[in-house]
């Protein structure tokens with residue numbers, strides 16, 4: 001296989017797309033390529049956009065992209081869709097909604113659906129961010145559905161996280177999981193053309209203030225209103241993101257955030273590598289199936305057996 005790395009670094013869209021496919025297919029060759037592009041990463045600003053289904057995340061992403069393009073900034077978009085792995089229906093919808101961005105060679109859109117577990121998706125999303133970053137994208141926008149604990153891992157890859165809420169979707173602050181307050185750098189109440197938007201803004205603002213009183217935070221989480229379909233409030237939203245980016249840089253927090261991110265990424269790579277190697281060793285010789293027979297026949301129990309396996313593993317070495 002050709003070495004895709006020089007081409008990606010020179011800005012070949014074809015090579016970038018190929019490398020992303022390798023990552024998605026968990027092709028073993030991708031690790032070597034990812035290692036080689038790694039020193040060229042760290043320049044892009046990663047913007048996470050998350051929120052309940054249908055709140056307007058894709059529409060917002062499209063409008064934000066338009067604002068960034070007016071500034072001549074290049075954009076990579078990753079639409080993560082953990083909820084519908086097989087249909088592709090939502091992805092198609094995203095594609096149509098982001099149509100405008102599509103004709104522009106400086107906007108690269110990639111949809112990603114889960115194959116296995118969400119942990120795997122968080123890993124491959126991180127890898128795709130790295131590829132787009134090394135390619136030279138100024139901004140990388142990651143859209144994820146939901147703000148449950150599972151998605152938090154995906155969002156952790158972002159420098160700035162926008163949580164999108166909308167009136168009339170059962171989106172109340174009570175419905176928000178505890179983790180959401182932790183990850184939101186900015187709240188957007190979209191569909192402000194609908195009734196209930198102002199009430200939702202007030203509700204979220206009160207909650208943000210309460211939260212700020214409990215934990216003294218240097219960053220005041222803004223709560224903004226948008227009507228994405230009419231492109232209202234998107235300019236201010238991008239300005240608020242700029243503001244957050246500046247805050248991260250000037251307060252030295254960006255360094256801390258990236259250190260923590262690098263730690264998490266390296267740790268999850270390590271876990272993956274350990275479990276792959278160790279399981280290969282344990283499952284390779286067929287004795288594991290004999291053990292299951294023993295467990296079923298009550299000759300052994302799984303708790304003691306697992307402990308024994310691990311002990312043997314380490315005493316071997």
Ligand SMILES: Nc1nc2c(ncn2[C@@H]2O[C@H](COP(=O)(O)OP(=O)(O)OP(=O)(O)O)[C@@H](O)[C@H]2O)c(=O)[nH]1
Pocket residue numbers: 052053054055056057058059060090097145190191192193194226227228229230
């Ligand atoms: N009234 C109104 N409708 C909007 C607004 N923004 C988006 N919509 C509509 O809401 C629907 C969902 O918008 P999307 O941008 O697809 O929302 P999403 O959050 O990306 O949806 P999923 O990816 O499926 O979770 C679409 O029909 C949009 O046209 C808005 O500000 N006002």
Ligand SMILES: [Mg+2]
Pocket residue numbers: 057058059094143
């Ligand atoms: Mg969407």
